[in-house]
Amino acid sequence: MEHVNSYYAATANEHAPWPQLTENIQCDVCVVGGGYTGLSTALFLCEAGFDVVLLEAGRIGFGASGRNGGQLVNSYSRDIDVIESRYGHDTARMLGSMMFEGGDIIRERIQQYDIQCDFKPGGIFAALNSRQLHELESQKGNWERYGHDGLELLDAERITQEIDSKNYVGGLLDHRGGHIHPLNLALGEAEAIRKLGGRIFEQSAVTGLKYGDPALATTDKGSVSAKFMVLAGNAYLGNLEPKLSAKAMPCGTQIVTTEPLSDEQAHSLIANQYCVEDCNYLLDYYRVTGDNRLLYGGGVVYGARDPDDIDRLVLPKLLKTFPQLEGIKVDYRWTGNFLLTLSRLPQFGRLEPNVYYMQGYSGHGVTCTHLAGRLLSEVLKGQAERFDAFAGLPHLPFFGGRRFQVPFSAMGAVYYSLRDKLGV
Template sequence: MEHVNSYYAASANRHEPWPQLTGDIRCDVCVVGGGYTGLSTALFLTEAGFDVVLLEAGRIGFGASGRNGGQMVNSYSRDIDVIEARYGHDTARMLGSMMFEGGDIIRDRIEQYGIRCDYRPGGIFAALNRRQLHELEHQKANWERYGHRQLEWLDEPRIREEVGSGRYVGGLLDHWSGHIHPLNLALGEAEAIRQGGGRIFEQSAVTHIQYGDPAVAVTAGGRVSARFMVLAGNAYLGNLEPRLSARAMPCGTQIVTTEPLGEERARELIRSLYCVEDCNYLLDYYRITGDFRLLYGGGVVYGARDPDDIDRLVLPKLLKTFPGLEGVKIDYRWTGNFLLTLSRLPQFGRLEPNVYYMHGYSGHGVTCTHLAGRLLSEVLKGQAERFDAFARLPHLPFFGGRRFQVPFTAMGAVYYSLRDKLGV
């Protein structure tokens, strides 16, 4: 499997490919999945002196990690007040202490390994109505309770200075957010693993796992026997492990990228080149790329089906936000899958005493995946407290089981989309 025909694939840094697995090998840790979860895990463990093998079914960054909107959004898909109400103060305190850590890890990786991925700081949450503005006020207070002070309130005049659109009534600027070229970040992290002695194999889909000590990952060309195994395939794990696929649902999102606009015109759209996402349930997100294109995404396809016409789904949203771009040429369009959980919180845990999994970031994966890798490395070094704070969260099945999870979830989305349109 090769990378999809996206802007990211077309502008990826030059790199040497990784080989396909042939033969039988042994290692300390076998990581299944070459996206951010697997890369972060493998890099932390390689740095800690573990002998690590990473298996990727396609190319590094083939899935969501090489296709997403590139926005480094802090926290989780459920905010800390919801976590506290559902799971109690102690759980909220533990998860809250980690909710800004993933972005720090990414910035540290970029600096430490010299990764060229067009990093730019700053991200705006843009409110379309007064209800959303009130929710942002609540979010700001929640984040400040947990020590995040790099937040700036944007009233209506201020957000119109930053975003050249008349849609928004205000917003919240997170100076400790930002955006990156996601595929180049993934490729840079993979190269760091290689430099540290980790072994990476592409085009090496795992077809079967033999649980035991050691755990064995079987591919078409070979086998990896490991003291520990980490399943990090997320929305692209397929049915390799039914115990995981029954409790999370792949969903598709669509992105388009315009022709180069030039810096002057790009700054008319987003003056300071921050990334932006609105506050709708089915939100739109956009940013200016390193070569001054507008990258715009939005919409959800439940069940991860590829839509027939991406332009039809995304362009009306883009032009509603920026009417002045009527007639702009779209150079790239693609879709990618993320993994949704019923709670909208990530699912971490153990399938066997020596087999771990981390997935289900529900649209907030760029930063949380990097946190996940650090937590798993802590577990294998004997410190499981932070990992277990996530592992203790209930991993609930979708209503109706796998057969009806798509229609039931889509019905819920219709309800919330109506709320967005009515502003209630």
């Protein structure tokens, strides 16, 4: 499987290829999946001195890690006040202490390994109505309780200075947010793994798993025997492990990227080149790329079905936000899957004492996957407290089982979409 025809694939940094697995090998840790979860895990473990093998069914960053909006959004898909009300103060305290860590890890990786991925700091949550603006005020207070001092509320006048759109009544600027070229970040992390002695194999889909001591992952042309195994396939794990696929649902999102804009055009749209996402349940997100294109995405297709006409789904939203771009040419369009959980919180845990999994970031995967890799490395070094704070969360199946998870979720989305339109 090759990368989809996306803007990211077309502008990826040059890199040496990784081979296909064609033999039977052994290692300390076998990581299944070459997206951010697998890459972060493998890189932390290589730094700690473990012998690591990473298996990827397609190319590094083939899935969401190489297709997403490229935004470094802090926290989780459910914010800390919801976590505290549902799971208690102790759980909220543990998860709250980690909710800005993933973005910090990414910035550290970029600097430490000189990863060229067009990083730009700052992100805006944009409110479309007074209810959303009030929720952003609460979010600011919740985040500041857990040590975030880089937040700035924007009123109606201030947000129009940042974004040349009449859509918004205000917003929240997160100076610890930012945006990147996500595929180049993935490729840079893979190169760091290579330099530290980790072994990466592409086009090496795992076709069978056998748990035990050691655990065994089998591909069409080889196998990996390992003391520990980490399943990190997320929305692209398929049915390799039914225990995991039953508790989360792949969902698709669509992105378009325009032709290059002039410097003047690009800075007129978003003055300080922050990334932006609105506060709707079915949200839109956008930013200006390193070569001055507007990248705009949004919408959810439940069940990871590829839509027939991405332009029809995304362009009306883009032009509603920026009507001054009427007639703009779209150079790239693509779709990709993320993994949604019923709780909207990530699922970390153990299938066996030596078999771990991390999945289901529900749209907040860029930062949380990097946290996940650090937590898994802590477990294998004998410190499981922070990993177990996530592992202790309930991993609930969708209502109606796998057969009905898509229609039930779509019905819920219609309800929330109506709430977005009514501003209630």
